[in-house]
Amino acid sequence: MTNRxxxxxxxxxxxxxxxxxxxxxxxxxxxxxPVFGQAAAALAAEGRADxxxxxxxxxxxxxxxxxxxxxxxxxxxxxxxxxxxxxKKSLRVIDEHFGFGGGMTGFERLYKDGKLAIVHxxxxxNPSFSHFTSMAYWHTAAxxxxxxxxxxxxxxxxxxPQAPANYLVNIGARQSLAVRARKHVPVVFDDPNKxxxxxxxxxxxxxxxxxxxxxxxxxxxxxxxxTARSAKDASALVREAWARYRSPIDYxxxxxxxxxxxxxxxxxxxxxxxxxxxxxxxxxxxxxxNDSHQRLLTYASDxxxxxxRDLERIHRADDVVVMVFSEFGRRVPENVNLGxxxxxxxxxxxxxxxxxxxxxxxxxxxxxxxxxxxxxxxTDFRRVYASMISGWLGxxxxxxxxxxxxxxxxxxxxxx
Numbered sequence: 001m002t003n004r005x006x007x008x009x010x011x012x013x014x015x016x017x018x019x020x021x022x023x024x025x026x027x028x029x030x031x032x033x034p035v036f037g038q039a040a041a042a043l044a045a046e047g048r049a050d051x052x053x054x055x056x057x058x059x060x061x062x063x064x065x066x067x068x069x070x071x072x073x074x075x076x077x078x079x080x081x082x083x084x085x086x087x088k089k090s091l092r093v094i095d096e097h098f099g100f101g102g103g104m105t106g107f108e109r110l111y112k113d114g115k116l117a118i119v120h121x122x123x124x125x126n127p128s129f130s131h132f133t134s135m136a137y138w139h140t141a142a143x144x145x146x147x148x149x150x151x152x153x154x155x156x157x158x159x160x161p162q163a164p165a166n167y168l169v170n171i172g173a174r175q176s177l178a179v180r181a182r183k184h185v186p187v188v189f190d191d192p193n194k195x196x197x198x199x200x201x202x203x204x205x206x207x208x209x210x211x212x213x214x215x216x217x218x219x220x221x222x223x224x225x226x227t228a229r230s231a232k233d234a235s236a237l238v239r240e241a242w243a244r245y246r247s248p249i250d251y252x253x254x255x256x257x258x259x260x261x262x263x264x265x266x267x268x269x270x271x272x273x274x275x276x277x278x279x280x281x282x283x284x285x286x287x288x289x290n291d292s293h294q295r296l297l298t299y300a301s302d303x304x305x306x307x308x309r310d311l312e313r314i315h316r317a318d319d320v321v322v323m324v325f326s327e328f329g330r331r332v333p334e335n336v337n338l339g340x341x342x343x344x345x346x347x348x349x350x351x352x353x354x355x356x357x358x359x360x361x362x363x364x365x366x367x368x369x370x371x372x373x374x375x376x377x378x379t380d381f382r383r384v385y386a387s388m389i390s391g392w393l394g395x396x397x398x399x400x401x402x403x404x405x406x407x408x409x410x411x412x413x414x415x416x
Contacts, residue, residue: 051319052393055261055274055307056152056178059300061283062131063326064340065347067290068104068297069118073097076366080373084290084334103298106305107349114357115308116349117411119384121364123345123377127328131281131342135327139178141382141402151385151401152273153181159272159395160184166234166269171257171276179275187234187271192242192260241267249310252302254278262310265320272393283326289339300324304351312353321352321392321412323384332366333373344370345377348384350411354392360409382406 070086071077073096078085091099092108100107110116124143128134137143141151149157156168156179163183170179170188179186245263257276264271278300285293304322311317329346345364362378370376386398386406399405 051316053265053272053274053316053320054388054393055258055276055320055322057256057258057300057304057322057324058176058178058275058277059283059324059326060131060135060277060279061281061285061326062134062328062330062342063283063346064285064289064293064330064343065326065345066330066332067101067293067340069098069100069347071097071363071366072099074366080333080366082334083338084340086290100301101294101297103294104301105298106301106303108301110305110308110351111357115353115355116351116357117355117409118359119348119350119379119409120359120361121345121375121378122325122348122361122381122384123328123375124380124382127344127374127377129328129342131284131327136177138325138327138381139176141385148180149182150176150178150180152178152275153184153186154401155389155393155395156186156273157181157183158397158401159393164270166237166271168273169261169264169269169271169275171260171274172279176275176277179273186275187238189235189238192238192263237267237269238264241269247310247313249306249313250302251306251310252299254299254303255306256300256303258303258307259310262307262314265311265316266314285330286335286339286341287337289334308351308353317353319354321350321354321388323388324349324351325381325384329375331373332369332375343374345375345379348381350384350388354413356411356413360411380406383409387411 066077066081067084067086070091072086072088072091072093086101088099090102092102092104093099094108094111100111107116111118124137126144128137137145139150140147152168157163160167161183163185166187168179168181168184168186170176170186171190172188173190175186175188179188241263242260244267245259247259247262251259256278261274261276264274278296282296283293304324307322308317311320325348326346329343330340331343335341360379361383364375364378366375368376382402382404383406386402387408389395389398389401391408391410391412395401
């Protein structure tokens with residue numbers, strides 16, 4: 001039997017925003033009530049005044065952009081894909097040139113409601129066709145280099161240099177390079193119900209009774225104690241938020257961890273940056289692509305649409321933007337296995353109530369391809385990152401974060 005002491009909904013949210021979580025007592029064990037400190041309290045106050053949150057959704061495996069948003073009006077598309085080309089009658093047509101795949105009702109609704117922006121031709125110079133290498137370039141925003149920290153981690157360091165707890169959350173089986181930071185320790189979890197500090201049984205009592213770091217003179221040990229306490233506090237916060245999450249919104253078959261994001265936002269977690277993914281290289285469609293790819297797109301489209309509706313339910317939809325990307329697109333011609341091979345330029349998406357929906361960037365040519373029959377990129381993907389950093393989150397120094405100057409797209413509505 002489990003017993004829980006809990007605060008009322010409003011007071012619990014206020015406590016979380018102030019850097020505390022509600023007392024949670026289970027049979028035979030109890031958790032203390034920690035305080036995250038002045039930095040987190042200051043951050044929470046800033047979050048109440050601004051409240052803008054960025055959620056990054058990675059479609060791992062190299063999503064085929066051409067069969068996601070189909071250029072049905074371009075004859076070259078069907079010449080390159082006599083078997084994989086999706087006919088207009090099977091599409092969810094959004095204009096005189098493009099249509100989403102047939103199962104992408106969520107994206108169609110978001111686009112027609114003006115809440116989905118499509119950025120065309122995203123890529124970089126000298127592209128890699130390796131999943132690992134190309135994803136590392138996207139994770140660090142530093143193509144063809146050995147950058148140590150992720151672009152989301154560097155952004156957290158720049159926006160909140162005092163490293164308040166729980167500013168950065170990565171939902172996944174393991175930490176992404178994208179959130180690796182110099183000053184921040186990201187909160188990383190997969191199943192909220194099992195989110196606890198990993199330790200051997202013999203270590204349990206010691207790690208469960210951490211001394212106050214302020215009484216420790218050695219700065220290295222103090223840092224490790226602060227990190228351990230932050231991890232312990234965050235795990236309790238996440239478990240409590242998820243235990244209380246209830247929503248009537250149907251996310252479809254695969255929620256892509258987005259309900260967990262809503263749970264944390266609704267609980268008052270002072271997180272400004274979330275990172276999650278459609279995992280396990282799901283979009284690596286070399287063989288018999290059409291059916292499997294359309295299912296994946298349906299699941300992703302349903303989940304993102306439901307996420308926006310869930311945010312509306314908790315009255316936070318104006319505060320959150322989702323950026324969707326994949327590490328590369330697919331080669332333009334279909335292969336002999338009725339699939340597509342690793343390619344180059346691809347689509348990126350921005351989704352949210354505060355997004356100015358529509359098309360952005362130059363559509364790559366389907367007749368002027370590179371030597372490997374790939375699209376020639378027209379938009380450096382860091383332009384979209386810069387737009388998220390500056391245009392959405394309001395941090396202006398994108399040059400130092402992205403190691404260059406990248407023109408913003410005017411993607412967002414700024415409501416008074």
